[in-house]
Amino acid sequence: MVCPEWNQVNKNDYRGIWVYVEHFNGKISEGSLQLIGKAKELASKLGVDVAAIMLGKDLDKLLMEPIYYGADKVIYANDDRLSIYLPHIYAASVVELANKYKPEIILFAATKRGRELAPYVANTLRSGITADCTALDVDPKTRDLDQVRPTYGGNILAHIRTPTRRPQLASVRPNVFPTPPRDESKKGELVEEKLSKLPEPRGRYLGSKSITEEDESGLPPVEKSDIVVVAGKGVNGVEGVKLLTDLAKLLNGTIGGTKKVTDAGWLPTSRQIGQTGRTIRPALYIGMGVSGAIQHVFGMNESKIIVAVNSDPNAPIFNYVDYGIVGDYKQVAEALLELLRERKKQ
Amino acid sequence: MDELTIVVPVKAAVPNITAVRLDPNTHNLVREGVPLMINPYDRNAVELALRIKDRFGGKVITISMAPPNGKDFLESTIGMGVDEGILITDRVFAGADTLATSHAIAKSIAKLYPNFSLIIMGEETTDSTTAHMPAQVASWLEIPFVYYATDAEPNIKDGTVKITRYLEDEGLLEEFIYNMPIIMSVYRNSNPPRDISLNRKIMAKVNGLVKVLTNKELGLNPDCVGLKGSPTIVAKIEDAKPLPRKKQIFQGDPKEGAKWLLENLVKEGVIR
CATH class of the missing domain: 3.40.50.620 (HUPs)
Incomplete structure (x- = not known):
């Protein structure tokens, strides 16, 4: 029945x-x-x-x-x-x-x-x-x-x-x-169409207020950029996030983070990428110190080119990359910054 | 309204969702014999309920549909300050999708606590992440609902409740005033839960503050619950496969690595 x-x-x-x-x-x-x-x-x-x-x-x-x-x-x-x-x-x-x-x-x-x-x-x-x-x-x-x-x-x-x-x-x-x-x-x-059977409102809207989370980067939202540099837990704090924000700026991209990073308050929650955050599909994703938890991967899987830097060669993120570097994200990010600055001068 | 009755439906989540067993026929999660914990976001819902109780009085009840071993995590909510727990457990409820689950929860609340003032739920579960339940329970009970509440302030005299909610994607805080009863879900980053008092939890066990009910007591129509009451079926499951990628890996000097990467990205045309 x-x-x-x-x-x-x-x-x-x-x-x-x-x-x-x-x-x-x-x-x-x-x-x-x-x-x-x-x-x-x-x-x-x-x-x-x-x-x-x-x-x-x-x-x-x-x-x-x-x-x-x-x-x-x-x-x-x-x-x-x-x-x-x-x-x-x-x-x-x-x-x-x-x-x-x-x-x-x-x-x-x-x-x-x-x-x-x-x-x-x-x-x-x-x-x-x-x-x-x-x-x-x-x-x-x-x-x-x-x-x-x-x-x-x-x-x-x-x-x-x-x-x-x-x-x-x-x-x-x-x-x-x-x-x-x-x-x-x-x-x-x-x-x-005319609606006839609407229920009683039983409530009233009192108003709204925009809350802009503190966002020091001044960079575009993660969904709106063709290049997204993403900080993972491996960046170990706001200093690391700052370094990656500089990299994002130089690439004319933006900065995002994994859930661990936004939960820790190193980036605002509006920059969280993954199943409980934002979904992005940029031309270039660069994950730094990102381990590659499946919940994160669901928010970035559709990126055109995926790059990751992680010191752990067995990090799951390497299953999803086009280009991966096994190494310290900080050293690689600093080297990239230097190379990009030289390129800009030319 | 004399006193607030706040019902908080909670879910027994499976702690390690990456190592679970699926029923080969229904493709549903096998929950029997798996250690259960309370869905983490449901603790924020319990917290908001308790904060309301602390300020305005009343009674807070947690209710869950779970296998018999779900009793323990309901006792933990009593350890947080909840007054009583209801465990709904019966084979007839097994294999339910969200519609059938919400039917069982809604009809049980209507039967056990017909004069409830508020139903408060977690934003979503960490193992299924659908966020269906609050709206579906509201639909069965034909009452209003609001998601992502950060605060609620009832007025017992006139029977209204002022609700503040946060829409994360719009960065918007909204305020409503509703007549009770109403259902709300609690924004997951609000109302951080208080600790569980072990003494209270033991007291819950000793005094039997969690009631276990089967469908014999609840008398729900077996055609409306469990697998039979579920319009959706899991037709097929497959492993999530990564999309094909180039998977070129560099190991060695970081400076060389950066150079190698940049060259490739220029070649790909993603960096000019």
């Missing part, structure tokens, strides 16, 4: 792929745009359209953006009750729209807000959800979404499916997939 609290689902009623497009302060989250690119690829295998879902108030200026990035249409609700983001109200809105349109797949960017929203949507639809997928594919026969995620510490990849329920929901961290090109000549349909 099926749990009586699950509604009846006829899988054939469900068609199309949705991307929940998150926006805040008039800006669409990059992670949502990246999912539109992936959704298009999956949609072509299933022969369906991609719809972007947008909620809020005064959305007009943003509505065409998902289409410029490849969505076929935008389904949106402009509603006073959505002027402020309350998690359960936004989640209930997505549920109401999903019950009406019956998409077979809904994708969420696993931002902090996305990770909050998606499981409520999935659960209220009595369907499955997979968090932080690192790869997505579809089986054209069963139309099942193959949701791949690292699990149990990351040594194992699990392929998760939701064979009997629809829609199938998944979240993906920002920067796991590349951002598709923006093309203002693209056309698409805008569909306005």
Whole structure:
């Protein structure tokens, strides 16, 4: 018997792929745009359209953006009750729209807000959800979404499916997939929806305050740079981080750190790279004193060229490198600084 | 509202997740016979609950769905200052995905503590890292929820709670006021947990402050829990393989190494 609290689902009623497009302060989250690119690829295998879902108030200026990035249409609700983001109200809105349109797949960017929203949507639809997928594919026969995620510490990849329920929901961290090109000549349909069944707010938003963590480097965020120098536990303190920050500056790159380094307070948490931090895909990753814990590797695996310096020849990081140097990171960093300064003079 | 009732669902995490056994049929983690500890981030949730209790009074309960050996880590939460623990343990709950787990947790809380004021949970678990549970429990109970709380200040008179939360990726501190009951998860870098008092933990053991309940007492629908109540299946598992890389390794003089590296990076076109 099926749990009586699950509604009846006829899988054939469900068609199309949705991307929940998150926006805040008039800006669409990059992670949502990246999912539109992936959704298009999956949609072509299933022969369906991609719809972007947008909620809020005064959305007009943003509505065409998902289409410029490849969505076929935008389904949106402009509603006073959505002027402020309350998690359960936004989640209930997505549920109401999903019950009406019956998409077979809904994708969420696993931002902090996305990770909050998606499981409520999935659960209220009595369907499955997979968090932080690192790869997505579809089986054209069963139309099942193959949701791949690292699990149990990351040594194992699990392929998760939701064979009997629809829609199938998944979240993906920002920067796991590349951002598709923006093309203002693209056309698409805008569909306005009125929401009827929103729950009571039961709460009020009181306000917000930006907290800028102390960040002495003055360098760009780790997701925004083509070259990222990463400090690991082996750098042994703020002095080491400072040396690597100088190196990052000379390379026109930026500085990041492993969890150990940000936990120790040698760098702000916004510079943490890995499973519980940021995901990066720069042209060049340089790990210094980084041991290569799998949780860190998940945040940098997609880098084009990976370089590591570590004094331990058996450090796991060397399994992931294009170029590795077995040696003292400090000596190598100092030598690199010298060489780069000479190059600049020439 | 006379008194706060704060329920903190906690998870028995497997300490060393790199050396675990998987069930060959369901591909689920085998938890039986594995030493269990409390999920580290759940201790921050217990801490916030205890800080609220310290300031505003009330009762704090930890609840966990775990194998029978999960009793010990619930006793440890009592060692931190929690009043009582509930261990839900039954074969019928085994093999649950996050939806089925949240069903068991939500329905048990509704049955045992129908007048709860707050449910407080850890940001995520370190062994599964989904962060699904708080929102899913909220969905079953049809109440609001907020993630990443750093502080909560209830007002027992008017039944509201002021919640501060931190969105790490936006660097934004947000404030809400909600009517209770509500569910919140606790930002993992806030509310560092207090020590466990060994005396209190022993007292918990001696006085049997952790109740062990099976589905005989809870009476949940077996079709809604465990493997049967789980919409997701693990279709396949495979070892995570590193992407193909050049794996050129230099050993020797650091200065020579730096030169070798720079030459290669220029050749690759990543340094100009």
